[in-house]
Amino acid sequence: MRIVSSSLVAALMVGLAAAPASAATEDRILPGRLVVGLTPAGSADTVLARIGDLALGSRPVPGLNAIVVDVPADRRIEAGDRARGAGVRHVQPDVKVTTGVVPGDAAKAGSLETNRVAGARTWGPGRAGVLVAVVGTGVSPAAELPAARIRPGRDFVGGDEDAADEDGNGTAVAAVIAGTGDSGVCADCDILPVRVQGGVADGNAVDLAAGIVWAADQGARVIAVTGTTDFPTYLLKDAVAHAEAKGALIVNGSGSTGIVQPQHPGNYGDVLTVSTVDGSGRKSSNTNRNNAFYIDVAAADNLYVAGRYLAGSSASAAVVAGVAGLAFAAKPGVSAAQVRDAVIRGAIPSPEQSYDPPILDASYVLNAIGGADTTAPVVSTGFTDGQALGDWIEVRPTVTDDHAVARVEVLVDGILIGERSRPWDQPVWIDPSVGGAGSRTITVRAHDYAGNVGEKATTVTFDTSAPAVTIDSPSPAPFLRNPVDVVATVTGEATRVYANGMPMTRLPGTDRWKATIQVRNNAGPLFGVTAYDAAGNGGSAAFEGRVDDAAPTATSISPGSGARIRGTATVTISGVKDDVSGVGQAELWANGRLVGRDTTAPYSVKVATGAYSGNVDLVWKLTDVAGNSRTYSRRVIADNAGPSVSISKAPANKAKIKGTTRVYVKASDPSGVARVELLVNGKVVARDSTAGYVLAFNATKLKKTMKVQVRAYDKLGNVKYTSTRTWYRK
Missing domain, CATH: 2.60.40.10 (Immunoglobulins)
Structure with missing residues (x-):
């Protein structure tokens, strides 16, 4: 039996006359509604008479000796005190029920192989007539769940026979339990839809209890309950007891809010309570914790089904319910207690904390429940006789079984090197240097869940000598450019050689190998050459340097x-x-x-x-x-040519002049004219730097005979002279 943690029992089950519950408690209580459990001799009329004018209405709880009484919300405690007395077993408020779901995530998609469901299915896909009830938001047909497999159900929310799903959660849960898709477990089981919630956050304990009782009365062998409450209620406890007395196995998700408070009805009777794990067997981030030790097993979630990813404890509970359906189908006379025991006994310890729930092993459950299995596994070591093996040897055998493999052992010359179990298909590594080189026998021994053993031995050669590598080209240099032509000499029986991961080609008739590669700078060597022999031994050499493929730049x-x-x-x-x-x-x-x-x-x-x-x-x-x-x-x-320069107006050659004389000049240059100058007898007597150049001088002060030239400078310093004229002073 479980240890029931019930910090709120006093407030909810006994002490309705005590101080009001906390605000957090009130948030979970449905105001204005009392649940009164009656003894066999108790009378609803007597209870209603005691409550008197506070009783606004009443109705029976279907299938249970209890009534629901509507009372003023602000006088609930007073009404409860009035109700107590002879013929009354308990008086409690009704409480909210929610379903453990979280948003699905394709990037974290789960798999049924976390729980080894494929091996369980080898005992059969279930059987029509094995009835699995889904007590939640209802069930509607889906691609993986044809209408023919859905039995007529009941709607406790609407009070009729139409249990169609308006939320989608119940349909997805049913498709995991009995769907035909990759995420379906018991493909031939039948589904009994029981609608007790309008949505995943819209339910109450009264409807849930009534739904559990009704499902059991319809002959459901498995009752998958998606909703939970963290408040203990006698009504849910009574419903669980009723269903278990009918031979049903109840499966309930633990909730997905990350809390440690036990959830109900999972904490009652022999209900199988299920939390969630990811593909590595570690707790999903939102799953409720097992500090109170009320969670029995964990199973995969985030399963793609009915067009969505179903995540949270309702998905994991669906996996367990489907496996239970397979078990009831495999052995019609099996009891709920036997199935529950097989689920718990065969669960794999969590890789995390010791108190974390163990992980469902569906193959174990079906082997424990199913018929006799006398066929041993068929084994292949993955090696061939005479094969040369070296370096660290990865043993990854192929093992098949008519049902499922539980454990694989690897031996070398009869000595156990390693073993893998649940999952068995992880590699075992052998260090060939231990025991030395030479002929050795590798044996793979496989055990199925029934204890049948199959084995295969292969004689191989351990070779620990690696080829030697020398890089011949490129020559040692601090810098290289891509592409790089690599040539290496390999001594030893190399079967394959790589330069920076690219296969090299052997030069015919030599022990030299070549390749053209692209390299890039990194923290270590620029590139390496690695050679392997037939045994897998590897030898290597590294080239130190840097690659420079970028030319210099300038601004x-x-x-x-x-x-x-x-x-x-x-x-x-x-x-x-x-x-x-x-x-x-x-x-x-x-x-x-x-x-x-x-x-x-x-x-x-x-x-x-x-x-x-x-x-x-x-x-x-x-x-x-x-x-x-x-x-x-x-x-x-x-521009190395002087300006174009000419005298446009001035005395003629051999002219006689006196006083102030003016010379008018034209000058031009592509680089621009800097200035023009007038030279008389080799000396500058006038200059001008503005176009429309005019050069003036006084002849009175000069010699009687004057040799006259004009020169022009461009802005680069090039100079050009006019021809010389002779003037005479009067």
């Missing part, structure tokens, strides 16, 4: 695009950097000809344009240490 070039230069100009490229191997050199090309190179920042080269005028196409080629290069182009204009 600007001086002079700028379209700039005009003359003579010898200095060209500079700025902001040059290379983050991996570093800048090796910067070369400058002009009109396709290498002008010069620089190896240190700032990178500058002089370009001599001589007498050339015209476009100059400059190209900087930046190369890093690894050999990556990038070019930057710029077009400038060489």
Whole structure:
């Protein structure tokens, strides 16, 4: 028997005349409704007479010797005190009932193989006539649950025979129990729908108790109850006792709110209470905890069924109910107590805390309940006689059985190396260095749930010598560029060689292997070559270095695009950097000809344009240490010709002048005219820098004979002279 934790028993079962319950308690109580349990000699009329004017209405609880009395919500305790007396077993408020569900999650999809259901199904898919009641939100047909498999039910919410599901939870639960899909357990079992909740959060203890009793009276062998309450109620306790007396096995989810408070009816009688686990057997995040030791087993949830993922304890309870249905189908005369015992006795201990519920093993249950099994498992070690094995050896045998395998042992030369059980299909590893190289016998021995043993022995060779690897190419270098051509010498009987995981090809007639690979920088070696022999022994070598596939970059070039230069100009490229191997050199090309190179920042080269005028196409080629290069182009204009200059108005050659004389000049240049100057006898006597140039001088102060020229400068410094004129002073 369970230890019943009942911190609220005094308030809910006995002490209705005591102080009011806490606010949290009141939230779970249905106001204005009393449940009065009667003795065999008790009378509803007597109770109602005692309550008097506080009795606003009453009705019997179907199937149980109890009545529900409607009373003023604010005078419930007073009405309860009046009701107590001869013929009354208990007086309690009715309480809310909810179903343990959480949102389904495709990323965490569960599987029936967490509970080894496939092995259980080998005893048969169930049997028509094995009736499993689903007491919850009702049941409607679904793709995995045809209408022909749903028996006529009852609706205690609406008070009629239509138990259709308006919520979806009950249908999904039924599809897990008896569906034909991947998440269905007992595909040939029949479903009895009992609607006691309008939705997963909309139920009460009165309807739930009545539904349990009715399901038992209809001959249900398994009663799957989806709803729970954390308040102890005599009514639910009586309903459980009634159903168990009828031979039914009740299965109830533990709830999915993460609390430790025992839930009801799961804490009554021999109800199988079920919590949830994920695929690794660890508690689901929202499952209720077993600190009070009232949860019997755990099962998978988050199962895809009826077009949704059903998660929470109602899903896990459905798995257990389906397995119970398989058990009743496999052995018609089996009792509920025998099925319950097989479920609990065969459960696998939790991988977490010792008090966490053990995990349902459906294969164990059906083997314990089903008929005789005298067929031993059929075993293959996964190896062939004479096969060479080395390094750590993974033993992953193939084992088949007419029902299910419980345990597998691996032996080497008769000595047990390791075993796996429930699940058995996890690998066992052998260290071939223990015991040395040579001929050895690996034996795989498999046990089924009935104790039948099958085994297979294979004689193999342990070889622990690995091939030796030397990387011949590339030669040692601090930096490489992709793709990398790799050549390696492998000594030993290598059967496969990889460079950075890419298969290498053997060069015919040699022990050398080659491959072209892509590499990238990481914290360790740049790449490695690994060679394996037939036994799986691996030898390797690593290449240290870094890869540099990115060429240097720059931010600007001086002079700028379209700039005009003359003579010898200095060209500079700025902001040059290379983050991996570093800048090796910067070369400058002009009109396709290498002008010069620089190896240190700032990178500058002089370009001599001589007498050339015209476009100059400059190209900087930046190369890093690894050999990556990038070019930057710029077009400038060489201008090495002086301005066009002429005298537009002035005294003629050999003219005689006196006083102030003016010379009018025209000058132009693509680079712009900087100034024009008038020279007399080689000396500048006037200059002008504004177009419409006028040069004036006083002849009185100069020699009688004057040699006169005009010269013009452009803005780059190029100069041009006019022809010389001779003037005479009067």
